[in-house]
Amino acid sequence: MTMAHPAPTPAGLFDCREAWARTLEDLAEADPRIVAVVNDSVGSSKLGGFQKRFPERLVNVGIAEQTMVAVGAGLANGGKVPFVSAAGCFLTARALEQIKADVAYSNVNVKLVGQSSGVAYGELGPTHHSIEDLAWLRPLTNLAVLVPSDPWETAEALRWAAGHDGPVYIRVSRMPVPELGVPQRRFAMGKAEVVRPGSDLAIIACGTAVHLAVAAAERLAAEGVAARVINMATVSPLDLDAVMGAASTGAIVTVEEANIHGGLGSAVAEVTARRRPVPIEMVGFPGFLPTGSVEWLFQTFGLSPEGIATAARRALLRKAAP
């Protein structure tokens, strides 16, 4: 299902959790089956408003992620449409077997919402970073893995998830981002969005990284390089046509606020390695990260316009001299 949506007004930066909370309340107003399940995360999930409006439909199991996800599966069995919302690091790591067996393998109507995803917790360190989630969840059959890039896309992904009968994982960022500002947008699960055309190489990004990819493409344009920017909001199932189109430019850069081992870059490489091998440069995090603020981590590990442009130049060199 796709929904026409007016283009957003590009004004300031937004915490995508606001879009999540507002959208969930709207959805819950329209569909009495919708419930929220949390692990003492009402505040960090911005669900105070939901709790006030729908107190009986807010299930707080306390600090118990395994039970939180399993309770979601049980609520779905009982006819509810549960949105299980918790910090992405604990939701996906602590409850991974529940996500695998109770949700994905059982193929039930549970929506998993990983809040404050990526390195949003900055200095709190690798225990609180959720950068392995894409690697863990991408192989799970039946589970759609969505990484929206801005408030509009976050809201649209949630609306799609609410209407889809099946398991979904959605990453919600707390890092302030602008609206992407693409005119006439439509959200379609499994379909990539070309944010900027170009045929010298393609930059495939998801989530917060899409904004940086656009800025990188602007730098490259000043050097006479036309970089296509693709917003791959659905990391699984991957849009194979978009990846093959990217491969046809002869060079790809992937960018993600995630561990590069098993994330979006790996997903792209799985496709191109089999169908059309091209040079790929992967921008993301290499593993457990040192202490630093979100901004410092992004800068240090190349998640910046210049970092991505540098990776693009490397990819172009490899394209020219394989």
Added chain:
Amino acid sequence: MTLPNDPLPLIRERALWMRRRAFRMVYEAQLGHPGGDFSAIDILATLYVGVLRHDPANPADPARDRFIMSKGHATGALYTALAAAGFYPEDWLDTYMQPRSLLNGHPNRNYLPGVETNTGPLGHGLPVATGIAIAGQIDRAPFRTFVLTGDGELQEGSNWEAAMTAGHRGLASLTLIVDRNRLQQGAGTEETNGLDPLDDKFRAFGWHVEQVDGHDHAALLRTLGAPVGARTKPLCVIADTVKGKGVSFMEHKAAWHHGVPNADQFDQAMKELA
């Protein structure tokens, strides 16, 4: 569906048939978990004949009572119970563990009607059952949710998270049955990571606890079939059972957790299960 007036003769007959059929499945596949099947079969026969309100023709009926087999490896018990209840034809049992069979070594709800959730890894059934009971609580729906765990399985911490939640929320429609055969895969529960006093543990978590002979159909029927009534706590039924119950050379033997019979053992068991 309506329950029989005196279900006990049918429960006895069903349990015997399930033991024979399950053991034949395990013998033919040379795979399975017959010791745990036999400790659980009287509980399942009682539930499916005399307790659960469900309609095999409409397995997704929102008003149905739910049963979750948390010890998902005991497929001999579960698959025979569902076939006998009419969820699918008995001849499906012939395919047990065969390539692409709907009857996997652990149950899959997407293949088999009557399976509520996919189990296999331990400690998953009670938390999911807790969620089902919460849905019923929100809707003030009268259906009940039953879940059967092994006893060794209670070493998984996820059970205790859910036990806290169920106790905290007063999920009276939730019944946990513990198949207390005191043996896990490799040894006794008490020498591995002791569970006793199990009744006190559940009471401390806010549960009402009953202890029954897990092979006494009348006692099981009385305990499991009793209406929720004025009870405000979830119910834990500790069913004292015997691993391998019904076959002399299997009883109380951990080796029959996933042991499989040879031809002589199969013939001997069929003689005893008559």
